[in-house]
Amino acid sequence: MALPLTKRVGAVVAAASLTALGACSSSGQEGAQGPGGAGPVTVEFWGSAIGLDKAVALFNQSHKDVKINYSQISPGSAGGYAKMLNAVKAGNAPCLGQVGYDTLPSFAAADAVEDVSEYANPSKDKFVPWAWGLSGIGGQLFGIPVDLGPEALFYRSDLFKKYGITAPTTWDEFAAAAQKVHAADAKAYLTTLPESAYDLGALTWQTGSKWFGTKNNAWQVTIDNAQTQKVAQYWQGLLDKKLVVSEPTFDTAWYKDIQDGRVLSYVGAVWASALIEENAPGASGKWSVAPMPQWTAGEKASGNRGGSATAVLKGCKNLKEATEAAVWLSTDNGSVTSLIQNTGIYPAAKAGQQLPTANQPSEYFGGKNIYAVFREAAANIPEGWVWGPTMTAVQPDFKDGLKKVGAGEGTIPELVTKVQAKTVSGMKGQGLSVSD
């Protein structure tokens, strides 16, 4: 997915115009010159996150041989990805493009990215290992990790106190808390029903299982696995008892509900903190963050939602320079500090997570450094998760399905089975090999 800050805007832009999306820039690699040529090598970079240009400016100030030429494009889901894929097809794509982890495999399946493992592998240890894994498939590497979306539990500490509950550490405690809240006030709910493939994905990711994999040049699709079913049944159980409410998050109605105390908590990624703070100013000082509830008491596992890489697009003539520039942007302390401050990302670089800017106490969250919780979460997200090449179909399937479940049509376990079948047939329909 696109960087979360731009999510709402993206949806609106997407709806705004069909025609504008088709326009494709002619800026390609005109400025690019081989290393042997005169003057610096120019690397084109298309990104959609606000403030990314400031980190690029830092790069250009400190490098003489390589210059990055940055262009701001629409967020991926609002046409940015289509623009990149079209540019690759037309042979005038930039060297670097901002691509979400969930979209990278579909770029690979469209033959739109280059394998840069040869140039990038020396930097592998600088990154959280599972983020590195998300940036490639089957031993190939298509981009450099930039940011992550480790999950935790956001909750209204004032209301938790009012209802006499503490931050639940296990999912059993979470269910008990949901019961207590709803029993005390029939209009209040502990949280909302998972609403997307990425919500359900992060909850499943926490269990250590995975939805996709690759083996012997074939895809494995395991969306409908025992752990997903466990998660699905858990949330269906809460829904059946009417302990959770089905409503879209990060929407005007939701922001009103979390301020008015109708919805008390949210299991979500680090980037949600900025959105909640910005859109629910009335609840300042009343929010806290605790680690994600666990299936087994005492564990520390978490899931991830969102995050992106700087992908190296097909046709790039300066693979080495482009890769190194992307590594610098993601790891240099000055660059990462700028990205945290101006773009609002949570860094994938291990050193970046220790930076003072990534550990600022927040007044909105009761004067605490909530990022300590997310750093701990990032370190405890199971390795090995892979996104599939058809997430643009899997996501609407889950999203539409979960909305229907919320309205009383079908159940989540049934939906999981349905999406599994639809995903396999969809991939086979594209000619991809899927092993059983």
Added chain:
Amino acid sequence: MATTIAPQQDSHVVMARRARRRSAGHRRTRSALLFLTPFGILFCALMLAPIGYALAQSLFRVERSGLGLGAPKNAFVGFSNYLAALQDSAFTASLLRVVLIGLVQVPLMMGLALVLALLLDSAVARLKRTFRLIYFLPYALPGVSAAIMWSFLYQPSISPITAALSRVGLDVDLLSGNLVYVAIANMMTWSYTGFNMLVIYSALQAIPTELGEAGRVDGCGEWRVAWHIKIPAVRPALVLTTIFSMIGTAQLYNDPEILHQVSPAISSSFTPIMAVQESTATNNYNAAAAQSILLAALTFVLSFGALKLSQRKERQS
């Protein structure tokens, strides 16, 4: 239709007239061509070429193998994309959906637009300019902004409408079940009635006042003047706006796309254009091309059908 039979005239007079007419015709053809060229070029480049490209695309399929890494191949598959689209129940349901919405919403909206235009045109109307502006204003608002505003008005937890209804004991969610169709039809009516009203009103303005006066002298009231003189006179405007509205309904996108974010009753392929968008999002441009052509064919058949029907009626009357 009326054929003229050449009267028995002096033959060389006729010949001379024909020659004059021919040279004038030549000049006319040349200047017509000159004026048509810019339109022709743009029409070819922006209409025919894309349609041709979409037609070609719809006959191919991208084929991959294994993990899909490596260059995909384009394979000719004939009409199998069309077959797949027609067998896709979500897509055919979306076509049916816009037809149903159109069948109910377009006549209602046209009726409302006609009534508003007649009211503005009636002799007793006051503040004509103000009302014309008020009716037209929703159309001037960007479609997406209007859709977002309506989505706020519909969402159960923040909607003043829902709140007011629940105060009188009616608990309704305007975004659930079949009510969402009413919600969308209402948005469309609100947005486009003003535009249609304006077209009809302009046509009403063009009716010679003598006709109305003659009717009144013969003892017609305002009602009968409207029914017997005004409505028949604006018939072409009514046909035009109806066809525009039908095309608009077939291409319904903004309103359901915005409500899609908040309504459980709207799927990602609620309307044909949303289904096409979904196909392009999954990078399946071939399927999207086939779906677009099917939608275009449906729109073509419906609007030409409406045109033919109205022409036949006109001839009968």
